[in-house]
Amino acid sequence: MPGDRTEATEVGTALGMLGYRHLSVALADRPSELVNIPDATWNGLSEMIASGKYRSEADSAFENGRAFAAAAEGLRGRRPLRIEWKGPHRPPGYDLLPADLRVDHVYLVSCKYQSQLLMNASPAHLFDRALQDRGGEPARDWYSIIAPDAYATFYSSVRSSLGGGLPETVEALSRLDRERIGKECARQWPSEMRSAYATFSAAVARSTADRWAASLRSGHDRELLLWRMLRLSDCPYFILGAGPQGSLRLRIGTPWDWRQLFRLIDFRMSANPAGQPRVEWEASIGELATGETRLVRGHVEVRWSHGRFCGMPEAKIYLDTPHEHVPGYFPLEKARQGTLMASGPAAGWDR
Numbered sequence: 001m002p003g004d005r006t007e008a009t010e011v012g013t014a015l016g017m018l019g020y021r022h023l024s025v026a027l028a029d030r031p032s033e034l035v036n037i038p039d040a041t042w043n044g045l046s047e048m049i050a051s052g053k054y055r056s057e058a059d060s061a062f063e064n065g066r067a068f069a070a071a072a073e074g075l076r077g078r079r080p081l082r083i084e085w086k087g088p089h090r091p092p093g094y095d096l097l098p099a100d101l102r103v104d105h106v107y108l109v110s111c112k113y114q115s116q117l118l119m120n121a122s123p124a125h126l127f128d129r130a131l132q133d134r135g136g137e138p139a140r141d142w143y144s145i146i147a148p149d150a151y152a153t154f155y156s157s158v159r160s161s162l163g164g165g166l167p168e169t170v171e172a173l174s175r176l177d178r179e180r181i182g183k184e185c186a187r188q189w190p191s192e193m194r195s196a197y198a199t200f201s202a203a204v205a206r207s208t209a210d211r212w213a214a215s216l217r218s219g220h221d222r223e224l225l226l227w228r229m230l231r232l233s234d235c236p237y238f239i240l241g242a243g244p245q246g247s248l249r250l251r252i253g254t255p256w257d258w259r260q261l262f263r264l265i266d267f268r269m270s271a272n273p274a275g276q277p278r279v280e281w282e283a284s285i286g287e288l289a290t291g292e293t294r295l296v297r298g299h300v301e302v303r304w305s306h307g308r309f310c311g312m313p314e315a316k317i318y319l320d321t322p323h324e325h326v327p328g329y330f331p332l333e334k335a336r337q338g339t340l341m342a343s344g345p346a347a348g349w350d351r
Helices: 004-016 023-029 039-051 055-070 123-128 142-146 148-162 175-184 191-215 219-229 255-261
Strands: 083-085 101-103 107-113 117-121 237-243 246-252 262-272 278-287 293-304 313-319 329-331
Touching (some): 004 039, 004 083, 004 107, 023 055, 055 237, 123 191, 123 313, 191 262, 191 278
Antiparallel strands (some): 101 107
């Protein structure tokens, strides 16, 4: 379920596209063009914004929506007829695009506020299959696959430190056993476990980086992977949100767009032995028009999905380069706010 902050920013973005001058007026109107929002959500948002909670985030989102409404690459001053909020909806299949809003059945919008996370994937999906279609095999413990000896040694130190009651092998842990470890080691690993954990973490990072590199046999394989990691798809979409430098208003191009402007020079990965298992990645990209080389950097954290020893390990892919500096992410041009909805219907506009 989306949290309060997520609801405030996503719904606030949508309301900004509908021509209102003030967020409070838009919330009071509950415009019929914005669909899939239950009364309970409307009520909760109105109360939350009135109290001041997440007001600044909602106001920022509202202005992003207004900017998209005016942008030449956005709605061009036309009032949308229908905005669908994804909300808690789960897609029936594999969701290729990170869209939170769909405008007039055409424009897909992702609302991203202060987040560098690109996606969550299973380690095998990323490191073995380069984010191609998900396989149907059952989930497996990546740590047992990639660094079995270091994992066993680390678990042995956990078992010894926490005393009796835990089985001899990590594979034999029950749900209650895992919850116990997660609870007793929630904040930090006890001092007697830290050396074994550092060895385990470094082994996972090194073996994962080596396996990932070996799975990418050609430059074309690396290019396809980069597109998938950056969420470039056959369908363009928009990111409206905020980053460390302020508002984030981008059109995300397609691989077709990308190939006309850029070429991949190199894609590298390396192990980062500090902290939890982490693999750094870096893409060197040539800009065809200027010959300039641009770097895009990120990292992957390989960690338990629901806390220490709880849930299968997942691969969380992060973008460390600011979104607006990524080749294929195109900033929306600023439009004059006075032109908003100049050609659209008057009802509900500029209220």
